[in-house]
Amino acid sequence: MDFSLSEEQQLIQEMAARFAATELAPIAAALDRDAQGQRPAMLANVAKLAELGFLGLNIRSEYGGAEAGTLAFSLVITELAKACAATAVTVSVTNMVAEVIQAVGTEQQKQYYLPKLCSGEMLAGSFCLTEAGAGSDPAGMRTQAKAVEGGWVLNGTKQWITNAEFAGVFVVWAVTDTSQAKGKGISCFLVEAGTPGMQIGPAEHKMGQHGSATNEVAFVDCQVPANALMGELNQGFKVAVGELAGGRIGIGSLALGVAQAAMDYGRQYLTERQQFGRPLSDFQALQWMLADRYTELEAARLLLWQAAWLKEQGLPFAKQASMAKLYASESANRACYDALQMLGGYGYMQEYPLERMTRDVRITTIYEGTSEIQRLVIARELLRELQ
Numbered sequence: 138m139d140f141s142l143s144e145e146q147q148l149i150q151e152m153a154a155r156f157a158a159t160e161l162a163p164i165a166a167a168l169d170r171d172a173q174g175q176r177p178a179m180l181a182n183v184a185k186l187a188e189l190g191f192l193g194l195n196i197r198s199e200y201g202g203a204e205a206g207t208l209a210f211s212l213v214i215t216e217l218a219k220a221c222a223a224t225a226v227t228v229s230v231t232n233m234v235a236e237v238i239q240a241v242g243t244e245q246q247k248q249y250y251l252p253k254l255c256s257g258e259m260l261a262g263s264f265c266l267t268e269a270g271a272g273s274d275p276a277g278m279r280t281q282a283k284a285v286e287g288g289w290v291l292n293g294t295k296q297w298i299t300n301a302e303f304a305g306v307f308v309v310w311a312v313t314d315t316s317q318a319k320g321k322g323i324s325c326f327l328v329e330a331g332t333p334g335m336q337i338g339p340a341e342h343k344m345g346q347h348g349s350a351t352n353e354v355a356f357v358d359c360q361v362p363a364n365a366l367m368g369e370l371n372q373g374f375k376v377a378v379g380e381l382a383g384g385r386i387g388i389g390s391l392a393l394g395v396a397q398a399a400m401d402y403g404r405q406y407l408t409e410r411q412q413f414g415r416p417l418s419d420f421q422a423l424q425w426m427l428a429d430r431y432t433e434l435e436a437a438r439l440l441l442w443q444a445a446w447l448k449e450q451g452l453p454f455a456k457q458a459s460m461a462k463l464y465a466s467e468s469a470n471r472a473c474y475d476a477l478q479m480l481g482g483y484g485y486m487q488e489y490p491l492e493r494m495t496r497d498v499r500i501t502t503i504y505e506g507t508s509e510i511q512r513l514v515i516a517r518e519l520l521r522e523l524q
């Protein structure tokens with residue numbers, strides 16, 4: 138067994154780390170305080186990330202992608218999240234949107250959308266599944282698409298959609314056959330920004346990741362052409378479930394990045410701050426926090442890399458992706474909590490990055506499937522293995 142990264146993976150990781158340190162870190166706190174004011178700077182960074190090939194990391198080169206694989210995707214998201222979780226999630230979701238198009242799009246859809254997403258011509262993608270009444274149970278969605286001459290008409294409202302403010306293309310799930318059992322008559326559509334009838338709601342007020350866009354997306358008699366249908370009619374729910382598994386590697390990697398940065402900051406602080414006439418790092422209670430949290434981060438990294446490797450090999454990876462997301466996001470929350478604790482009152486102050494990181498990391502146990510849903514997926518797979 139070989140745990141070392143290939144030369145290409147190391148290079149990509151270094152590029153991402155350098156970009157995060159020089160371009161993302163300097164504006165991360167300002168973006169957190171004033172998301173709208175800093176939006177142009179944030180989007181300029183996303184455009185530069187496109188130039189680096191980071192918006193289509195697992196997309197084939199014939200469609201303009203970097204074709205670097207899922208492990209490279211995980212490495213990039215971790216490095217970006219060390220500096221700015223909001224930018225990292227923007228990139229993670231855009232990669233996921235590109236991957237779903239690559240997986241189930243027609244040749245025409247792939248040739249049209251993927252080069253635009255990878256190059257940043259369409260600066261981001263959005264994944265529109267959740268609704269007010271359908272979160273953990275998206276099969277209960279109410280958004281409908283009705284066939285009309287020459288296309289489809291969409292009606293319904295998606296909620297908390299990442300990147301919606303500036304995405305060029307939206308992957309949207311809607312019920313296309315109400316007579317079928319729940320989750321069966323759902324299809325997937327590609328809707329371009331600016332399509333009449335698609336309305337982007339105001340920015341949500343969130344606990345963290347302020348710099349990432351999260352908005353409602355409403356469809357009011359929104360007509361799309363027949364070729365906006367992506368994948369097989371009425372088979373869209375399976376596509377959503379399958380693609381979410383890949384997305385979970387992204388969110389787990391993001392959680393790992395935030396937590397790694399938080400613990401690295403805390404570790405350094407322990408060596409510099411003195412109390413009782415000694416550096417904090419002399420106190421065993423704090424040493425044990427370091428030992429426990431770094432051990433968990435290492436375990437999270439291995440789970441993520443394993444899930445990424447399985448996906449790259451074309452092997453089943455849903456269980457491992459859920460395990461990796463569950464463990465990475467929960468251990469990352471513990472790491473940020475402890476790192477903040479190591480700084481005492483300073484950790485609670487906005488002049489130090491820990492309070493932002495602790496808010497930013499909180500969502501990772503919720504979006505792209507809550508921890509409870511990951512456990513449900515893992516347990517279902519474990520029991521299925523018995524059959």
Ligand SMILES: Cc1cc2nc3c(=O)[nH]c(=O)nc-3n(C[C@H](O)[C@H](O)[C@H](O)COP(=O)(O)OP(=O)(O)OC[C@H]3O[C@@H](n4cnc5c(N)ncnc54)[C@H](O)[C@@H]3O)c2cc1C
Binds near residue numbers: 263269
């Ligand atoms: C900032 C942000 C960005 C997001 N971005 C996107 C996006 O880009 N696209 C998108 O489609 N969605 C997005 N979401 C939605 C996100 O994926 C959902 O919030 C998430 O799936 C949970 O759904 P819910 O919030 O409706 O919670 P609910 O489903 O109402 O769950 C509430 C609680 O009940 C638990 N629960 C539910 N069912 C079960 C069960 N069977 N067993 C045990 N416990 C259960 C949950 O784990 C949770 O603790 C985003 C959300 C946020 C907050």
